[in-house]
Amino acid sequence: MKVEDIKKVACVGAGVIGYSWALYYSLKKLSVSVYDLSDEKLDLAKKRIHESLLNLMKNGVVSEDEMSEIENGINYTTSMEDAVKDVQFITESGPESYEIKQKMAEEMERYTASNTIIASSTSGLLVSEIAKNAKNPERFIGAHPYNPPHLIPLVELTKGDKTSEEVLKCAKEFYQSIDKEPVVLQKEALGFICNRIQMAVYREVCNLVMKGVCSIEDADKAVTYGPGLRWAIMGPSLVFELGGGEGHIDGLMKHLNPSISLWLHDMADFKDFPEEFPEIARNGVIEAMKNRPREIGNDDASLAEYRDKMLISLLKLHNKL
Ligand SMILES: NC(=O)c1ccc[n+]([C@@H]2O[C@H](COP(=O)([O-])OP(=O)(O)OC[C@H]3O[C@@H](n4cnc5c(N)ncnc54)[C@H](O)[C@@H]3O)[C@@H](O)[C@H]2O)c1
Structure with a gap:
């Protein structure tokens, strides 16, 4: 064919x-x-x-x-x-x-x-x-x-x-x-590429919330107005390339490694989400919705509509629509 x-x-x-x-x-x-x-x-x-x-x-x-x-x-x-x-x-x-x-x-x-x-x-x-x-x-x-x-x-x-x-x-x-x-995918991998990346991020969201470091709402806000904005434009490796300045991504990794290593040792590596987390996540979402103006979505239907409207704008910027 x-x-x-x-x-x-x-x-x-x-x-x-x-x-x-x-x-x-x-x-x-x-x-x-x-x-x-x-x-x-x-x-x-x-x-x-x-x-x-x-x-x-x-x-x-x-x-x-x-x-x-x-x-x-x-x-x-x-x-x-x-x-x-x-x-x-x-x-x-x-x-x-x-x-x-x-x-x-x-x-x-x-x-x-x-x-x-x-x-x-x-x-x-x-x-x-x-x-x-x-x-x-x-x-x-x-x-x-x-x-x-x-x-x-x-x-x-x-x-x-x-x-x-x-x-x-x-x-x-x-x-x-x-x-x-x-x-x-060059070889079979459970969850393929993106679900693995998504779950690595979400495992850490769960960890931060369970440890009392931040709320579900603030973890979402941090991703949306921080790395999420950059990830909508380019992947994490290109973001780090720019973060490394003249040293590039390899310079950044080497320079920050002693510090990164401390965070990595402190981060979650559990293999199952805690049993109580789904309910905690749902309650966190309900709280977050209360603080959102209607025009950016504050229930499932308006949130989906807002997501699609923003996706369309982003796709136009990427020349994909
Ligand atoms: N929902 C998601 O977010 C998502 C994302 C990516 C991939 N997928 C995958 O896409 C596939 C479909 O998922 P979905 O969410 O659309 O499920 P769904 O239940 O909404 O749709 C499945 C459809 O298949 C039909 N169906 C059942 N038996 C059939 C048969 N023998 N012949 C033809 N059709 C039959 C059903 O009537 C139904 O309309 C799954 O393999 C799922 O893993 C889902």
């Missing part, structure tokens, strides 16, 4: 992630079919697409005409055969279970050409295991998006033990061609 051959895609499983992939592909002018188990599930996907498009329109990303073109252009079906028979690329976003994904793999293979690429949105299952019983395991890859995929550019690509290099290369080029930012 060559990237220029990919014209039609199918989204198999159209929940929180699948509908958003379908919307993104459609925004990128690909022909999209969406499959789920029932008309009710498809209606929910349609509703989510409609609401997300309204939000994109409100923020100047699509016009009213483009919105109806996208809504009318997507083909919804409860027939797996109709959804996948003539597509070159499938995004599978079914439930996070080997049993279900293996069953879906078998069904998708039944109705597709042997070189149709099948990319799973799995958050952490192994591609080798998902494709264990596949006739053509070389065309299966993992393509882990960040929620919501129609706004967050990152896709983490993983290979199974039988995935071919050609498929990986084509998938990477495909995502690049539609303005995604794919990163390729």
Whole structure:
């Protein structure tokens, strides 16, 4: 399969992630079919697409005409055969279970050409295991998006033990061609790259809160108005490169190492979050919400709306929209 051959895609499983992939592909002018188990599930996907498009329109990303073109252009079906028979690329976003994904793999293979690429949105299952019983395991890859995929550019690509290099290369080029930012894991790693980084940060948030150093609200504020602002522009290594001045990142690491080493020894290395922490985190979030003005979100719905509005502004600054 060559990237220029990919014209039609199918989204198999159209929940929180699948509908958003379908919307993104459609925004990128690909022909999209969406499959789920029932008309009710498809209606929910349609509703989510409609609401997300309204939000994109409100923020100047699509016009009213483009919105109806996208809504009318997507083909919804409860027939797996109709959804996948003539597509070159499938995004599978079914439930996070080997049993279900293996069953879906078998069904998708039944109705597709042997070189149709099948990319799973799995958050952490192994591609080798998902494709264990596949006739053509070389065309299966993992393509882990960040929620919501129609706004967050990152896709983490993983290979199974039988995935071919050609498929990986084509998938990477495909995502690049539609303005995604794919990163390729050189070997399998639980949680991939970003969930590990996120959890390393959040483990330390938990540690600071449990030790009484700061509140949930202040830890969030510290990240939002400190490193978070820089991380929205460049990664932590480039940030440190600039922090090192003429000494660069290596100078910074060497210079600060005696001090960093003291902090590292004092930081958390636990492997399970304390049992009482989820409730502490929830109460901290409730407190933080009370202090936020409505326009930057002070309940889940307004917070999500604010997040999407800010994401759109950032993506425009990154020339990604
Ligand atoms: N939610 C997230 O934040 C997130 C982020 C990244 C990746 N993921 C991954 O994306 C995948 C989907 O997660 P989600 O949050 O969209 O779940 P979801 O429950 O919202 O959606 C799953 C959809 O799959 C459908 N489904 C169930 N069995 C099916 C079958 N046999 N064939 C086709 N469709 C079937 C369901 O009806 C449902 O619509 C998972 O692998 C998950 O790990 C989720």
